Amino acid sequence: MKSPTDPRRARSRGKLLDAAVDLLLAGGAAAVTVDAVTRVSGVARTTLYRNFPSTDSLIAEAFRRLLPTPEAPPSDAPIREQMIQLGTSMARMIQDAPLQQSMWGWLAMGRGAGNDDEVGELRRGVVDSYAAPLHTILSAAEADGTLIPGDRDLAVAQIAGPVVLARMIGLRPFTETDIEILVDDFLRSRLAADS
Numbered sequence: 001m002k003s004p005t006d007p008r009r010a011r012s013r014g015k016l017l018d019a020a021v022d023l024l025l026a027g028g029a030a031a032v033t034v035d036a037v038t039r040v041s042g043v044a045r046t047t048l049y050r051n052f053p054s055t056d057s058l059i060a061e062a063f064r065r066l067l068p069t070p071e072a073p074p075s076d077a078p079i080r081e082q083m084i085q086l087g088t089s090m091a092r093m094i095q096d097a098p099l100q101q102s103m104w105g106w107l108a109m110g111r112g113a114g115n116d117d118e119v120g121e122l123r124r125g126v127v128d129s130y131a132a133p134l135h136t137i138l139s140a141a142e143a144d145g146t147l148i149p150g151d152r153d154l155a156v157a158q159i160a161g162p163v164v165l166a167r168m169i170g171l172r173p174f175t176e177t178d179i180e181i182l183v184d185d186f187l188r189s190r191l192a193a194d195s
Contacts, residue, residue, distance in 0.1 A: 013051045015041040020062035029106045032059045057118035063103045064122050068093050072133045079141045080183060083159065086133055087179040091163045095173045131156045147190045158186050 019041035023031040034055055038045050052058040070093050073085035107123060134156050141147040159182055163174045 009051070012043050012047050015043050016048055016051060016058065017061060017065060019043075020058050021065055024059070024062045024066070024102075028102045029059050032062065052118070059106065060118040060122040063106070064118070064125050067103075067122075067125055067129055069129045070133055072136070075137075075140065079137065079146055080187060082137050083134075083183045083186070084176070084180055086137065087159050087163075087183055088176050090130060090160050091174045091179055094160070094163050094167050127156075130160050134159060145192050147187075148192055150190055155186065155190075159183065 016037055019037045020032050022040060023036050032055065034045060034048060037043075037058065038048055048058070052061070070086055070089040073082040073089075075082070077085070103122075103126070107119070107126070131153065135152045138147060138150075138152050138155055142149045159179075162182060163179075166172070166174060
């Protein structure tokens, strides 16, 4: 068996992923089939299965390649401004990337229930792309006493959740004013008394 660092294996894996990404962009997750990926990549079916144990793992890895990350705001700005900038960046990323909706729908269908496979890595990657920058802002504000410590994952849901839901069910896109309202509502519940 070839080592994972074998250049031929890496090249084949790269071709398979390139093909899966192209198919995903062109036709969504349903377009990423074993037959289509092997045809577009020119790589044999057996090689595909040596690199990816399932079509779901291949699709998850293709989505991970396309996963955008929000822009982190400057850390010296006031907390409200940091959160508005980050929330606006998240909203743009959610609303302007049609593939995001496809990915959430695909993940919501319960694909690959394990956390130790490519689908689990994709789930963690999605969570981290939204949570990590907000956790950083909240940690600093809690440490300096600006915010009352609280559940940071709930904060992610409070800021990004409404934007994701609006996108998923087809409501109007969120504006910066909408993000300001979400942030102000959140801050009202978490600002320390002396801030």
